[in-house]
Amino acid sequence: MPVARRLAIGCLLALSAPASVLAQDTCSKPVYLTFDTGHMGIAPLVADVLKRQNVRVTFFAAAERTQVGGDSLDDHWAGWWKARALEGNEFASHTYDHAYWRGDLQGAAPAFRIRPSAGAEEGRELTWTARQYCDNIAKSSERLQQITGKKPLPLFRAPGGKTSPRLLAAAKSCGYEHVGWAPAGFLGDELPSEKFSNEKLLQQALDKIRPGDILLAHLGIWSRKDPWAPADLEPLIVGLKAKGFCFETLRQHPAYRGWIASHS
Numbered sequence: 001m002p003v004a005r006r007l008a009i010g011c012l013l014a015l016s017a018p019a020s021v022l023a024q025d026t027c028s029k030p031v032y033l034t035f036d037t038g039h040m041g042i043a044p045l046v047a048d049v050l051k052r053q054n055v056r057v058t059f060f061a062a063a064e065r066t067q068v069g070g071d072s073l074d075d076h077w078a079g080w081w082k083a084r085a086l087e088g089n090e091f092a093s094h095t096y097d098h099a100y101w102r103g104d105l106q107g108a109a110p111a112f113r114i115r116p117s118a119g120a121e122e123g124r125e126l127t128w129t130a131r132q133y134c135d136n137i138a139k140s141s142e143r144l145q146q147i148t149g150k151k152p153l154p155l156f157r158a159p160g161g162k163t164s165p166r167l168l169a170a171a172k173s174c175g176y177e178h179v180g181w182a183p184a185g186f187l188g189d190e191l192p193s194e195k196f197s198n199e200k201l202l203q204q205a206l207d208k209i210r211p212g213d214i215l216l217a218h219l220g221i222w223s224r225k226d227p228w229a230p231a232d233l234e235p236l237i238v239g240l241k242a243k244g245f246c247f248e249t250l251r252q253h254p255a256y257r258g259w260i261a262s263h264s
Contacts, residue, residue: 027246029211032253033057033237034181036094036157037064037072039220042229043080046219049234051087053241058250059084059219060157060179061140062094064118067220071118073140078147085148090249092155093140093176097121099133101162110170117159130170137176153250154263155179177259179250182213187236189217189228198231205232206239214253 035046035057050057061081063071070076073096085091097116102125105111110130116122128136141152156176158167168178188201209215217229237247250256 030248032214038218040066041220055247058090060094062098085150091144091152093137096139134174181216184208185213185215193226202232
């Protein structure tokens, strides 16, 4: 039976099961599903799936341009973020301006070449001090706390995962630990659908994800013609549950628990 059909049946069974069956008291094979912001077009669908499947995730947020205009941290989306907080999800910074690290600058004090892909200076190559980079991380965290009422985790994810040891040290010195993702946890929603079909990405994830992996997806990718989440998100969750996996937020991750406890 094709994987999509098997997982569709699994989705129907999961929907008919009582909440007490879906809830898991222990988590011996955890995975950590994370979402970065994007155009937000699939945000309502993601929220529905997570609620239906009783799954908590960690969102990394930047103020990115959205399909409805404005950005993903503006007042239009404030209610959406607050609802996710009430459901028990966690939040962290993706830098406010989705600011890509492009290189380190020479000098005694840390400084970096940065190119934001959002905000007033979108597309420009800038020079930022360590303080400016830290301030941009903090701006996203502060906005998230303002609109959700929940303090974000003292974590961040650099756009594209692009960093240097000097950048990571600068962020850590101002209270933010970086979070990447596992190789198998790259769910492929940024890849061209002409070469990487949703069926192929789903099967690859189900075959390769291992306990402890951090998984990465987005709340909407502009470039992908056949969107990933409507086809793959719920089948992925159902398929991983069927293999004995369970879902936790990064607050529970053993690599970050201590940092979070000492910086919250």
